[in-house]
Amino acid sequence: MTRGKFITFEGGEGAGKSTQVALLAERLRAAGLATVITREPGGTPLGESIRALVLDAEPEHVTELLLFAAARAEHVAKVIRPALAHGTWVVSDRFVDSTRVYQGVLGGVSSALIAAVEAGSVAPTFPDLTVILDIPAGEGQRRTEARGALSRFDAADADYHERLRQAFRDIARAEPQRCLVIDGTLKPDAIADHVWRAVEQRLLAGAR
Numbered sequence: 001m002t003r004g005k006f007i008t009f010e011g012g013e014g015a016g017k018s019t020q021v022a023l024l025a026e027r028l029r030a031a032g033l034a035t036v037i038t039r040e041p042g043g044t045p046l047g048e049s050i051r052a053l054v055l056d057a058e059p060e061h062v063t064e065l066l067l068f069a070a071a072r073a074e075h076v077a078k079v080i081r082p083a084l085a086h087g088t089w090v091v092s093d094r095f096v097d098s099t100r101v102y103q104g105v106l107g108g109v110s111s112a113l114i115a116a117v118e119a120g121s122v123a124p125t126f127p128d129l130t131v132i133l134d135i136p137a138g139e140g141q142r143r144t145e146a147r148g149a150l151s152r153f154d155a156a157d158a159d160y161h162e163r164l165r166q167a168f169r170d171i172a173r174a175e176p177q178r179c180l181v182i183d184g185t186l187k188p189d190a191i192a193d194h195v196w197r198a199v200e201q202r203l204l205a206g207a208r
């Protein structure tokens with residue numbers, strides 16, 4: 001059986017990840033491809049419990065790294081790998097790049113520890129395609145304010161967002177074969193069209 005493909009969406013809060021995950025899954029299913037949607041942190045009952053724990057507490061960055069890695073190890077072993085082996089496509093709302101950016105670049109956890117944890121929890125199941133939704137500082141917050149996540153966006157937030165944005169772009173630059181950066185300020189349908197073109201060119205050509 002042909003292995004399924006693994007696609008992840010990354011970017012800051014409110015970048016449009018969940019919107020695009022749903023749109024892509026719709027298109028994949030319309031193309032006759034069995035598809036599962038999943039998310040991180042979470043993805044399994046244990047993972048969802050860890051997600052709730054972390055969101056309730058304010059753990060150290062290294063604590064967060066290890067808890068998320070535990071959740072991810074379960075997610076990869078119990079959901080992602082079996083689905084791919086079964087020929088099902090997997091679309092995940094965040095994955096390993098969020099750890100590299102939030103706990104690594106922004107949290108200051110060493111890249112050696114991040115890499116060791118990846119090797120133990122993810123390898124060799126890295127995404128076939130990672131879509132990074134790139135939005136300017138303030139835009140994500142403007143979008144999510146409607147959901148009640150209200151707080152003043154200040155200079156420190158702008159600086160943090162700029163570092164986050166740069167960290168995702170650096171990953172894309174280092175791994176252009178896996179990653180694709182898309183302007184997240186485009187209309188949702190235009191973004192979905194870009195994503196679909198990449199899926200056709202990178203993953204479907206030759207696979208059908």
Ligand SMILES: Nc1ncnc2c1ncn2[C@@H]1O[C@H](COP(=O)(O)OP(=O)(O)OP(=O)(O)O)[C@@H](O)[C@H]1O
Nearest residue numbers: 012013014015016017018019143184185186187188
């Ligand atoms: N391309 C877009 N242009 C404008 N608004 C958008 C776009 N995509 C999504 N939105 C809106 O922005 C908000 C955030 O979108 P969404 O939930 O998809 O982002 P997210 O990256 O999953 O956010 P979070 O990190 O909070 O989970 C939603 O209200 C959504 O309808």
Ligand SMILES: [Mg+2]
Nearest residue numbers: 017018019093
């Ligand atoms: Mg979301």
